[in-house]
Amino acid sequence: MRDVLKNMADYDHEQVLFGYDKVSGLKCIIAIHNTVLGPALGGLRIWPYESEDEALFDVLRLSVGMTYKNAAMGLDFGGAKGVMIHDPNTDKPEELMRAFGRMVHSLGGRYYTAEDVGTTLDDLVHVRKETPYVAGLPETSGNPSPITGWGVYNAMRATAQRIWGSDDLKGKKVAVQGCGNVGFALIQHLLEAGAEVYATDMFEDKVEQAKKAGAIPVEMDKIYDLEADIFAPCALGAILNDDTIPRLKVKGICGSANNQLLEPRHGKAVAARGILYSPDFIVNGGGVINCAEEFSPGGYNKEGAMRKAAGIYDILLNIFAIADEREIEPYEAANIYAEERIEKALQQKRMYFED
Ligand code: NAD
Numbered sequence: 001m002r003d004v005l006k007n008m009a010d011y012d013h014e015q016v017l018f019g020y021d022k023v024s025g026l027k028c029i030i031a032i033h034n035t036v037l038g039p040a041l042g043g044l045r046i047w048p049y050e051s052e053d054e055a056l057f058d059v060l061r062l063s064v065g066m067t068y069k070n071a072a073m074g075l076d077f078g079g080a081k082g083v084m085i086h087d088p089n090t091d092k093p094e095e096l097m098r099a100f101g102r103m104v105h106s107l108g109g110r111y112y113t114a115e116d117v118g119t120t121l122d123d124l125v126h127v128r129k130e131t132p133y134v135a136g137l138p139e140t141s142g143n144p145s146p147i148t149g150w151g152v153y154n155a156m157r158a159t160a161q162r163i164w165g166s167d168d169l170k171g172k173k174v175a176v177q178g179c180g181n182v183g184f185a186l187i188q189h190l191l192e193a194g195a196e197v198y199a200t201d202m203f204e205d206k207v208e209q210a211k212k213a214g215a216i217p218v219e220m221d222k223i224y225d226l227e228a229d230i231f232a233p234c235a236l237g238a239i240l241n242d243d244t245i246p247r248l249k250v251k252g253i254c255g256s257a258n259n260q261l262l263e264p265r266h267g268k269a270v271a272a273r274g275i276l277y278s279p280d281f282i283v284n285g286g287g288v289i290n291c292a293e294e295f296s297p298g299g300y301n302k303e304g305a306m307r308k309a310a311g312i313y314d315i316l317l318n319i320f321a322i323a324d325e326r327e328i329e330p331y332e333a334a335n336i337y338a339e340e341r342i343e344k345a346l347q348q349k350r351m352y353f354e355d
Contacts (some may be wrong), residue, residue: 002054011060017109019103024095025086028103029055031063032080032111036342039109039134041065044100046123048087049335051161061178065258065281066288071338072315073285073308075292085303088118096128109133115144115289120180144287151286151309152256153193155188156230158316159254159278163229167313170194172229175250176220178235179206182256182284186234187215198226201235201276218219230254231275238262238279245269249328256284267331279334282316287308314325 003327008016019028032040042063050057059081067079086092101171104113104127114136115124128134136144156174157167172195176183179201187243189298190197191214199215200223201207207217218226222249224247231250233239237259253260253275260280261267270277292306315337316330323333 005051007209009055011064012202013060013063014058015185016060016109017103017107019100021099021102024093024099026096026099026103027085028082028100029054029059029079030103030107030111031059031080032107032334033060033063033078033112034342035048035066035078036345037071037078038076039112039133040066040078040081041070041075041114042081042111042125043114043136044082044084044119044127044229044282045116045261046084046088046092046118049083049085052085052125055083055085067337067342068338069285070288070292071341072282072334073289073292074315074341075288076114076295077288077292081116082111082113084118086118092123093127096122097114097126098130101127101134104133105131107133111124112291114197131303140294141290141305143181144290145181146185147290147302147305147309148256148284148286149182150306151289151312152182152186152232152254152283153189154310154313155278155316156252156254157234158188158313158320159230159276161251161317162320163251163276168193169195172230173198174230174232175226175228176200176210176215176232176234177223177239177255178233178257179215180234183232183234184210186211186232188213189213197230198223205274224248224276226250233257233260240266240270242266242269245273248273249276252277252278252285255280258284265333267329271329277329277331278316279319282312282319285315286314289329 015032017030063081070077112133140231146179161167169276175198197215198218199210200218226242227249230252233255241262293301319333321328
C-alpha cells in the first residue's frame with residue numbers, strides 16, 4: 001500500500017492503525033480523523049474488501065464522515081471508524097472479535113468502537129471482553145435504530161417546515177425506500193402522524209409488515225417515479241444519481257441512508273430540480289446520539305436519547321438558515337455547521353490545571 005501518510009494528509013487524519021493477528025486472521029484498519037471535541041467514536045465495518053487500498057480508502061472516508069456527524073449532533077466526540085477485511089456472512093469467531101478488541105484497547109480510549117455494517121451486537125460483546133472502549137452493547141444503549149428512526153421523523157418535520165411553512169405531516173405523501181430497522185420505525189411514526197405512506201423493500205416480509213401497519217406497498221424500482229411529497233431513502237447509499245434524480249416527483253428528500261448522493265455534484269442536480277435535500281448525516285444522527293447517551297452523567301437513558309434526537313429538528317432548521325445566509329445548498333451548509341463547532345472548540349482559551 002502506497003502513500004498512506006499522503007492520504008492521511010489529504011483528509012487531515014490524526015492517526016491510522018493497521019492491525020494484524022496471525023492466529024485469528026484479523027486484518028483491520030482503524031482511522032482516527034479528529035479528536036478536537038473528544039475521544040473518537042465510530043462503528044466497525046466488517047466487509048470483504050478486495051484490496052487493502054480499498055479498505056484504507058473506505059476507512060479514511062468514513063472516519064471523516066463521523067467527525068462531521070458527531071460534531072453536528074453536538075456530541076463531545078471526535079470521528080473515527082474501524083474496518084475489518086472479512087466477509088461478515090462467514091464465521092466471525094470470538095478470537096477474531098477479541099483480536100479487534102485488543103487493537104481498540106491499544107489506542108487507550110482515543111477510539112470507541114460500535115456497530116456498523118457487518119457487525120452484530122454479539123460481535124461487540126466479544127470485543128468488550130478485551131476493552132471497555134465499546135458503545136452500543138445490548139446492556140447499554142443497544143440497537144440504535146428506533147432512535148435513528150425517531151430522529152429521521154423529526155428531521156422530516158423540519159423539512160416540511162422549510163418547504164410548506166408547517167411541520168405537520170398529516171396528509172403528506174411519503175415514499176419510504178427500505179422497511180428495515182430504521183425504515184419501519186419511521187413508517188410507524190409517519191402513520192401515527194397521519195401521513196400517507198408508500199413503502200418498498202427487497203424482501204416481501206418487510207413490505208408485508210409495513211402494509212400491516214398501514215403503508216401502501218410499491219414495487220422496488222417504482223419508488224423513484226412516485227408522485228409524492230417526500231422521498232425517504234432508508235436502504236442504500238448512492239441512490240441519488242444521474243439515473244434517479246430526473247425521475248423524482250417529490251418536493252423533499254429526507255431519509256436515513258448514509259451517503260445518498262453518489263457524488264457531490266448530485267446535490268446540485270437535486271436542487272436544480274427544485275427538490276430540497278436534507279443532508280443524510282444530519283437526518284440520521286439519532287444513531288450516534290443514542291450511543292453517546294451512554295456517556296451522559298447519569299448513564300444511558302432512552303428518554304434522554306429521544307429528546308436529543310428530536311433536537312435534529314432544530315439542527316436542521318439552523319442548517320437551512322446557514323444555507324440561506326450564504327446562498328449555498330443545505331448539504332454544503334451542514335459541513336460548515338460541523339466545521340464551525342470544531343473551530344470554536346479549537347479557539348477556546350486554554351487553561352493550565354494540576355492533574
Ligand atoms: P436494515 O438492513 O435493517 O434495513 C435496510 C432495508 O433496506 C432492508 O430491509 C433491505 O431489504 C432494504 N433494501 C436494500 N436494498 C433495497 C432496495 N434497492 N430497494 C428497497 N429496499 C432495499 O438497515 P437499517 O439499520 O434500517 O439502516 C438503513 C439505512 O440507514 C442504512 O443505509 C444505514 O447505513 C443507515 N443508518 C442506519 C442507522 C441505524 O441506527 N440503524 C444509523 C445511521 C444510518
